[in-house]
Amino acid sequence: SLILMGCNPSDDALEKSRYQPLNIAEIKGKRIGDDPKAIALDLFGNKETVESEFTEEIKVIEQQAFEKIVILTQMNLPDDKIRGKRYRLEFQFDQSTGKWNLKEAGRQQSCYKSEKPKDWTIEPCP
Template identity: 35%
Template sequence: MSKKLKKSFLVLVGIAITLSACNEVTERSGQTTTPASPSPAPHASETLNQNPAIAKTTTNTQTERQNYKPISLSEIADTEARVGSDPKALALSAFGKSGIEGGSQQVTVDYPQPNQAVVIITQLGVADDSVRGIRYRAEFVPTTKSAQAQKQWEIVWAGSQVTCQPGRGHQDWSKELCL
């Protein structure tokens, strides 16, 4: 083989190795080249996507979000009402209703990752002739990165689902309206 052919072959092998390494890194980080659909809270998705270790959680979060009707964060009184040390208290302040006539309210808090909190508020027996229950999902990320400071959480996404009264629409939890 001539020297030029050997050099060309080595260059091609080097390029192939580099491309396969880049592909492997991309697959590990969970990034894709497909365009992402617009998110109601893009800064939240960006925050969650920065750490490849939680790419699976981000996918699960996006899947869960699709099952909820998004709520504009501007509907929450002000920025101060969206930031605090207790995600449960913040979610209850924003979505906990006191007008549940003879109904019940259940609150669950989950921390799927150290940098993510999810609060689900389920209200049954709401005062509505077509809606039997409302479920709110509020997602939080920390605003502080210091281990010494008390963790402050900010609500970055919220959504709702409803279940309908018998004869007034779907009986499962859905983002679709009742009749």
């Protein structure tokens, strides 16, 4: 297996190849709207009350004028295997409609029982 070492953790978050691609057609919900952050939270954000130390963080990175990447990170999930989930969502602005469209989505996770619980992976959690 290939191990990639990054100096800067935020660079890893942006690296598309480190995410498991999601089939956009199978994502339930609206993928088009005025605000990429709102679309991301609507599609993947936590909807229920969580009792634990759960945290949700969202970052919007402007790539170009008509392209934004949203990184949505959820940590301390109430799950005995999955410690955290991170989504990388790529949005493009459609000038004809004046709306943002979700073009690509990927997911990775960190695992409680892994040898390196702080690392992100696309492998299923043990």
